[in-house]
Amino acid sequence: MGVMGVFKSGFGLSQKITQYYSSLSTKLNTLLVDNFIENFNSISKGWNNFNNFVRNYNIKIFIMNVVSFFAGAGGLDLGFQRAGFNVSWANEYDKEIWETYEKNHTHTILDRRSIVNIPSEEVPNCDGIIGGPPCQSWSEAGSKRGITDKRGQLFFEFMRILADKKPKFFLAENVSGMLLPAHKSALENIKEMFKDCGYELSFELLNAADYGIPQDRKRVFFVGYRKDLGIKFEFPKPTTPENKINLEKAIGNLSDSALPALQGNYTNGKLCKIANHEYMIGGFSSMFMSRNRVRTWDEVSFTIQAGGRHAPIHPQAPKMKFIEQNLREFEKGKEELYRRLSVRECARIQTFPDSFVFHYNNVVAGYKMIGNAVPVRLGQIVAQKIFEDLSKLNVSKSSSNNNSDNGVNGNDVLKRMEEVLNKITA
Numbered sequence: 105m106g107v108m109g110v111f112k113s114g115f116g117l118s119q120k121i122t123q124y125y126s127s128l129s130t131k132l133n134t135l136l137v138d139n140f141i142e143n144f145n146s147i148s149k150g151w152n153n154f155n156n157f158v159r160n161y162n163i164k165i166f167i168m169n170v171v172s173f174f175a176g177a178g179g180l181d182l183g184f185q186r187a188g189f190n191v192s193w194a195n196e197y198d199k200e201i202w203e204t205y206e207k208n209h210t211h212t213i214l215d216r217r218s219i220v221n222i223p224s225e226e227v228p229n230c231d232g233i234i235g236g237p238p239c240q241s242w243s244e245a246g247s248k249r250g251i252t253d254k255r256g257q258l259f260f261e262f263m264r265i266l267a268d269k270k271p272k273f274f275l276a277e278n279v280s281g282m283l284l285p286a287h288k289s290a291l292e293n294i295k296e297m298f299k300d301c302g303y304e305l306s307f308e309l310l311n312a313a314d315y316g317i318p319q320d321r322k323r324v325f326f327v328g329y330r331k332d333l334g335i336k337f338e339f340p341k342p343t344t345p346e347n348k349i350n351l352e353k354a355i356g357n358l359s360d361s362a363l364p365a366l367q368g369n370y371t372n373g374k375l376c377k378i379a380n381h382e383y384m385i386g387g388f389s390s391m392f393m394s395r396n397r398v399r400t401w402d403e404v405s406f407t408i409q410a411g412g413r414h415a416p417i418h419p420q421a422p423k424m425k426f427i428e429q430n431l432r433e434f435e436k437g438k439e440e441l442y443r444r445l446s447v448r449e450c451a452r453i454q455t456f457p458d459s460f461v462f463h464y465n466n467v468v469a470g471y472k473m474i475g476n477a478v479p480v481r482l483g484q485i486v487a488q489k490i491f492e493d494l495s496k497l498n499v500s501k502s503s504s505n506n507n508s509d510n511g512v513n514g515n516d517v518l519k520r521m522e523e524v525l526n527k528i529t530a
Contacts, residue, residue, distance in 0.1 A: 168494065170271075171195075171227055172212075173219055173235035173262055177204050177462065177473040179454060180234055180277065181212070183483020188491045193228045195219060195235075201473055203463040219261045224268035224514050231494070233266050236277040236478055259294060260521040264514035267301040272333060273490055274298075276326040277478050280309060283324065293524045295326075300520075302511025303328030306337040310482070314342035317479045318354035319405035319453050325486065331511075333497060340489045351419050352401040355449045359420060362446045365467045369412070379461045380470060381448040384412035394430040398423045398442075408450045410475030412468050415444040450474045455481040 168189050172181045175194040185191055195215045196205055206214055215222065237259045259276070266274050282291050298305045305328045312321035327337040363372045363382045372382050398417045399405055406416040417424075421441035424432035434442045445453070447462060447470040454474050464470045512520075 168231045170232040170234055171230045174237050175205060176476050177201055178209050179477030179480050180483040183480045184487040186484045187487035200469045204473060208460050224265045227265055227269055230271050232271050232273040234275045235262055237262050260517055263297055263301060264517045267512050267517050268514040270302060272330050274328050278324050280322040280324060297520055298328050300512050302331050304331050304336045308339045312479050312482050313348050313404045314345050315482050315485050316344045316349050317455055317481050318349040318351060319408055321407045335493055340485050348404045350402050351405055355452050358449055369467050371465060371467055378448055381446050382467060383444045383446040384467050393432055396424040396432055405453045408453050408475050410472045412471035415471060418443050418445055447471060455479045
């Protein structure tokens with residue numbers, strides 16, 4: 105379990121301790137509790153033990169707990185853990201993901217029910233609620249049915265629990281398709297509902313490539329701080345607005361060891377020298393061949409999608425040749441170079457560490473888990489800003505306030521959803 109601590113002291117610390125605290129603020133997520141205490145004791149030899157140090161200097165250690173909905177493989181969760189939060193509980197309904205989540209998040213309780221069947225009172229008290237409700241209903245490439253689709257309505261189930269629990273903050277992520285004119289009314293209702301739940305809302309379209317992630321990936325983020333905290337979230341400024349992380353840096357050392365999937369696209373399992381470094385086999389659809397699907401080594405990747413058949417082509421291949429509108433072809437004589445990115449390469453591009461192993465029988469499930477995830481690094485950058493903001497609050501103001509009277513409750517949220525649906529379908 106990672107250390108998620110915020111230190112507050114009633115007395116000034118020595119310059120040495122203060123400097124150590126500053127360095128810890130960016131490293132806490134990588135320290136275990138025991139290691140943290142050991143490290144802190146190593147620079148506080150003037151005290152008999154850590155407990156005396158804490159007592160004598162009136163230091164309080166706060167654990168900031170979050171719960172995660174629509175957790176998937178846990179890219180967003182891992183980002184929050186690395187930023188210093190404790191993901192104490194998560195919810196994921198897709199049984200193909202359970203093994204991957206539980207083996208990579210061993211200290212998080214996984215609830216396997218549909219969010220629709222989870223009463224708010226059964227969700228643990230927490231400091232924040234995070235999640236990425238299913239995006240297919242809002243996607244430009246999907247049904248575009250938005251809130252009229254059952255999956256699109258799950259956004260309101262997320263808000264139902266938020267309205268009942270009223271933690272200090274929330275974060276929700278979804279596809280840029282939410283910005284389509286067809287969804288304008290539904291999007292405005294979602295924004296207003298977040299505000300009515302008692303939150304100061306911040307909303308932004310972010311491109312992952314601007315934050316050190318080696319792919320073009322535009323997603324909308326909703327972040328809200330409970331109104332009684334008196335603060336408003338400001339999105340972090342891009343870290344790589346010009347000097348992008350390219351494919352060479354991301355996957356350059358993986359190119360020689362990838363395996364084609366077995367017949368039927370079943371996994372090679374332990375035959376992979378690097379876990380999950382295998383790619384989908386099979387033909388390419390006319391839609392796939394309608395555009396160039398190759399980015400060069402010095403470019404960022406196309407968006408990693410939730411399907412192996414849509415995986416970008418490996419940069420070892422030349423860019424696809426234009427024939428006519430909506431038709432490209434592979435360069436003749438070099439067809440063998442045109443393979444899809446492997447599951448591991450997609451995971452690297454999504455900034456999952458190689459130690460994060462995806463478990464599946466068919467590579468299709470691997471691509472799906474990775475493509476649906478929030479890039480770990482982007483999740484971490486946004487989470488770090490939230491962590492810093494909440495760390496600055498005084499103890500009384502920052503304490504969890506799950507019984508807050510601010511805003512509407514969960515039943516009000518569901519009633520509002522019915523009203524919106526009736527207007528749209530009338």
